[in-house]
Amino acid sequence: MGRRILEVDTCMELVVKSSARGRRSSTARTARNPEATKTQILDAAEEEFARYGLAGARTEPIAANTGVTKAMIHYYFGTKEELYQAVLKRQAALFHNAVEQIDVSDLSPEAALKKFLRLAVDYENTQPYHGKVLLHEAMTNEGKYFKLTGWEVPIGLGAAVLQRGVDEGCFRPLDPWLTMVHIMGVMSFYFNAANNLKQLEPLSDCQSPEAIENYADSAIAFVLAGVLKHSGPSHSMALE
Amino acid sequence: MGRRILEVDTCMELVVKSSARGRRSSTARTARNPEATKTQILDAAEEEFARYGLAGARTEPIAANTGVTKAMIHYYFGTKEELYQAVLKRQAALFHNAVEQIDVSDLSPEAALKKFLRLAVDYENTQPYHGKVLLHEAMTNEGKYFKLTGWEVPIGLGAAVLQRGVDEGCFRPLDPWLTMVHIMGVMSFYFNAANNLKQLEPLSDCQSPEAIENYADSAIAFVLAGVLKHSGPSHSMALE
DNA sequence: AGTCAAATTAACTTGTTAGTTAATTTAGTT
DNA sequence: AACTAAATTAACTAACAAGTTAATTTGACT
Structure with a gap:
């Protein structure tokens, strides 16, 4: 016809x-x-x-x-x-490339962590699909292909920085891998849940660039506070 | 036949x-x-x-x-x-019920927050589908039905506790709503991403009850450190 | 022991979806 | 300008998935 x-x-x-x-x-x-x-x-x-x-x-x-x-x-x-x-695989290559750019070896643990956190926020912001695909991979696909992403590398780098901070005494005693998981939670949840969060009155604007910058500052401050040693009575926990 | x-x-x-x-x-x-x-x-x-x-x-x-x-x-x-x-709706009713059980009005902000965090971990653990449905709602459904969950209530309660802590001077200056988002990230990511995380060598056991208890302690410590004021007069470290 | 309405099923219809195939178009080569 | 192989399309198939329907079963109440 x-x-x-x-x-x-x-x-x-x-x-x-x-x-x-x-x-x-x-x-x-x-x-x-x-x-x-x-x-x-x-x-x-x-x-x-x-x-x-x-x-x-x-x-x-x-x-x-x-x-x-x-x-x-x-x-x-x-x-x-x-x-x-x-x-x-394409996401992994792009992400690997971004992580390779930053060198953290001659920075203090605190400065190194800050650099990582900034990269994390910026990456979530500019590559909005990366984290969501990964989360779906965990939730709907049992993580079957998670290894293709090569995420053990950046997480390992982060954990090493945390461990260094603990060893040098500027971070409180903490489990570096679990703490990396907490950090990933802080760094990703805002973006992944944005469609829910924006329906809460105080967060109705949460997707505007200014709101995201505001979130980034808040999240980085929260994580730093979460790992830094609370000053005051000196902890004599040099070694564990 | x-x-x-x-x-x-x-x-x-x-x-x-x-x-x-x-x-x-x-x-x-x-x-x-x-x-x-x-x-x-x-x-x-x-x-x-x-x-x-x-x-x-x-x-x-x-x-x-x-x-x-x-x-x-x-x-x-x-x-x-x-x-x-x-x-x-059923999830909302069940969750609302769990939140109603806890009364926090005559606790210190720190103790109140701890109580909330414990409830959050326990709830994620015993109701593993609750958080995942919500995350899918945000990611695949644009949060169309998020309001059915009544989550503004518990988040508002948490934000109020944080604000009280700031006002009373035991928490550092922070945005209570954004900080609640960070906290939700910490409290949920471990469970939602478990199928990915378990493929990282140091977290291969992350779904055993002992590992979850270990995570819970670490997450609660991380969040408390993240909100408590770092400097200042001696802390009454009632925790641990 | 019979009637009735609620509960439940098997089989169906209609629309979707992953993947295939044969034909067509085009860029580069001779 | 004709040839060829890669790129691309339209149209198809077979399987699947949502929702419907007509018939059947069952418990409760006469």
């Missing part, structure tokens, strides 16, 4: 998709561009997985946000699950 | 389910029991929604875990989305 008309419709849709919706990336794309296509698929997939997790994600909206047919997903990435793994 | 045999099968399944799997509740259930059926549906639905969120959840596994037909879900609760709302 109406084959010619269908073709015209399709043409117009394509125009709409590549101009009005403006999904197709800035990298030159006259018509075909496999690298750009793959990137767009990963971008759209990351957003979908961040919202719904592996099980809840649908491939059709991913394709729709990409301006390319659903079959392209399978052409380049195989199954939905393999696409998911590709998203995790 | 084999009506009698089918009846026998069904019977046996019921027996298996009510003893071995122990789903059918303790309230007497010879054959029909609408209240027990509704409870079982809510139980199974809560588990499914906690894992997959509203969008990702399937009604068939809910029915399968219930020992009752999928049609019963619609008979008692309507659509999947209405069932989801019913789960949220």
Whole structure:
């Protein structure tokens, strides 16, 4: 029924998709561009997985946000699950790269921790899907692919800084790994729960840039207070 | 075909389910029991929604875990989305009840906060689906039904305790609502991310009761350190 | 022991979704 | 300008999932 008309419709849709919706990336794309296509698929997939997790994600909206047919997903990435793994791997590479940038070896534990915390906030803020995909991985996928993310590296670095602070006596006695978990909780919850938090009157503005900066200051102060040794009566706990 | 045999099968399944799997509740259930059926549906639905969120959840596994037909879900609760709302409402009622039990009005801010933190850990531990459903609500459902949970009450109570601590000078200057968010992050992340965390060598045992008790102590100490005033006159370290 | 309404089921319908396939388009090469 | 292989599409299939319905079972109350 109406084959010619269908073709015209399709043409117009394509125009709409590549101009009005403006999904197709800035990298030159006259018509075909496999690298750009793959990137767009990963971008759209990351957003979908961040919202719904592996099980809840649908491939059709991913394709729709990409301006390319659903079959392209399978052409380049195989199954939905393999696409998911590709998203995790790309996130891991990007994150690993960001962590590598910072050198903390000749900073005091306190300064080093502050640097880490700043990176953590900025990363959550600029890469809003990273943490959400990971949380879904834990909640809906039993952490099956968590190892693909290489997170043991940054957590280990953080724990080492904490341990150094304890050893040097500027941090209170604490379990460095558990404390890293507490810190990750502080650094991620605000972003992951924002859609709930914004419905609490005092936090209704929590997604504005100013509110986020305000949160960042508050969170960093909270964590520092949580690990620094309370001054006053001197603890003679040099060694444990 | 084999009506009698089918009846026998069904019977046996019921027996298996009510003893071995122990789903059918303790309230007497010879054959029909609408209240027990509704409870079982809510139980199974809560588990499914906690894992997959509203969008990702399937009604068939809910029915399968219930020992009752999928049609019963619609008979008692309507659509999947209405069932989801019913789960949220039941969680809210249970949680509200738990929060009501504690009276904090004649405790010091520090003691009051400790009491809240203990309740928070215990609740996450004994009601493992509560926090996960809420997080999914934020991440996959844009917090559409968050208000059904009545969480502004306990958060407001906590913020009031923090404000009292600031006013009385035992807590450092802090934003009580943001600090409540930090605290919620600390109190929930360990449980929500456990499936990831357990794959980190030092946390491989993180789900055992001893590990959870250990985490609880560490988390409470971290939060108290995070809010208490660092300098000043001698602390009455009643803790520990 | 029979009637009635609530509880429950099996089987169905209708819409979705992951993945496939065959045909078509295009860029680069000869 | 014809050839080729990669890129891309439209249309399809088979499985799944939400919700419906008509029939059946059961307990309670005559």
